[in-house]
Structure formats: structure tokens, C-alpha cells
Amino acid sequence: MEEVEAAVTAHLDQVSGLVRALSSELRSGIGPAADSLLAFVRAVDWTEPWLVCLMAFHATLLLTAVGLRRNANLQFFFLFLAYSGVYLAEKINIYLAEHWKSFANRNYFDRSGVFISVVWSGPLIFISIVTVVSSLMTLCQLMVKWKRAELRHRARLAGDKQE
Structure with a gap:
């Protein structure tokens, strides 16, 4: 005790x-x-090829998520992908800390994971926020369409009762 x-x-x-x-x-x-x-x-040396590729990957993922914002299934897939990447960030950091000499000029991968959080998890979280906001906007548009259809249906029923 x-x-x-x-x-x-x-x-x-x-x-x-x-x-x-x-x-x-x-x-x-x-x-x-x-x-x-x-x-x-x-x-940080932002001209290192692996960092340029990582930034290009994030930009491509963001543009794809925005471009396919009308497809709910792909939106949820991107959300799952982004959160999985954030979840695996610690393991990725450990692996990259052990093998940094094969792809980088300096070891950016400290034990606390600040670097991997900034260049890997941060953009993935931003992409997931964009995906969630996009999904909420689509949901709001769908609710407005549904309500309009419901009002039109009620107006038709009211018109049929008057005749």
C-alpha cells in the first residue's frame, strides 16, 4: 500500500x-x-531525399483525400490509414533510429519522438482532421437534401388531401 x-x-x-x-x-x-x-x-536539412519524398507523400495523401471527399468509404479508409500511421509512429521511430545511416545524413530520431511527431504524425493528424471536416460537411448536405425531400413529400400529401 x-x-x-x-x-x-x-x-x-x-x-x-x-x-x-x-x-x-x-x-x-x-x-x-x-x-x-x-x-x-x-x-533539419529539408533537402534530404527521404524528407522530400515524405512531404510529397503527405501532399499526395492530402490531395487524394480532398479529391475523393464525396466517397464516404474512401474517406473512412483514409481516416483509418492516417490513424494507423499515427498509432505506428513509435515503432517507426524506433526502427528508423536504428537504421538512419542507410537513408539520412543525421539521426533525427530521438527517444521522445519529437521529430517523427512533427514530420509524420502531425501531417497525418491534419489529414484526418480535413477528412472528418469533409465528412461532416457531406453529412450536413445529405441532411439538408433529406429534409427538403421530406418537406416536398409532406407538401404533396397535403395537396392530395385538399383535392
């Missing part, structure tokens, strides 16, 4: 430390976050 209490206390201390750190960063403004993002962008 004491071990559980100690573990819970340690976890609460860790969470409170994270909350304090987040709070202090939020009070300091967006400047430090923008500086960190800019430093990240400058640290």
Missing part, C-alpha cells in the same frame, strides 16, 4: 511540475515557442 501511495505522490509531483512549467511558458508568451519552432526548422 505504501508503494502505491509513493507512486501516486511521485506522479502527482511530476504532473504539478509539468503544469508549473506550462504555466510559466504560457505567461512568457508565444515568443519562446516560436523561437523553438524556428530553431527546429533550421536544424
Whole structure:
């Protein structure tokens, strides 16, 4: 029982430390976050062939998802594909960390997975958001068509009763 209490206390201390750190960063403004993002962008060699191919893959996937937005089955397939990619990001990061010399000039794949989250998971999550918004818009359009058809049907029935 004491071990559980100690573990819970340690976890609460860790969470409170994270909350304090987040709070202090939020009070300091967006400047430090923008500086960190800019430093990240400058640290990566975006001309490496594998990164160019990865960006092209994400762009193609996004354009395909937008282009096929009227097909609900393909939308759900893209959603499944995107979420599966995000789910597998940790395993992909581990594999790429072990084999980075065969395709990259530098090892970008740290244990915390920041790089893979930015260049792999981030775009996939964006694509899934676009897919969900597109699906919701299609659903809204379908609901409007359905309601109009229902109103036309009621008007026809009302017209038949009057005659």
C-alpha cells in the first residue's frame, strides 16, 4: 500500500511540475515557442531525399483525400490509414533510429519522438482532421437534401388531401 501511495505522490509531483512549467511558458508568451519552432526548422536539412519524398507523400495523401471527399468509404479508409500511421509512429521511430545511416545524413530520431511527431504524425493528424471536416460537411448536405425531400413529400400529401 505504501508503494502505491509513493507512486501516486511521485506522479502527482511530476504532473504539478509539468503544469508549473506550462504555466510559466504560457505567461512568457508565444515568443519562446516560436523561437523553438524556428530553431527546429533550421536544424533539419529539408533537402534530404527521404524528407522530400515524405512531404510529397503527405501532399499526395492530402490531395487524394480532398479529391475523393464525396466517397464516404474512401474517406473512412483514409481516416483509418492516417490513424494507423499515427498509432505506428513509435515503432517507426524506433526502427528508423536504428537504421538512419542507410537513408539520412543525421539521426533525427530521438527517444521522445519529437521529430517523427512533427514530420509524420502531425501531417497525418491534419489529414484526418480535413477528412472528418469533409465528412461532416457531406453529412450536413445529405441532411439538408433529406429534409427538403421530406418537406416536398409532406407538401404533396397535403395537396392530395385538399383535392
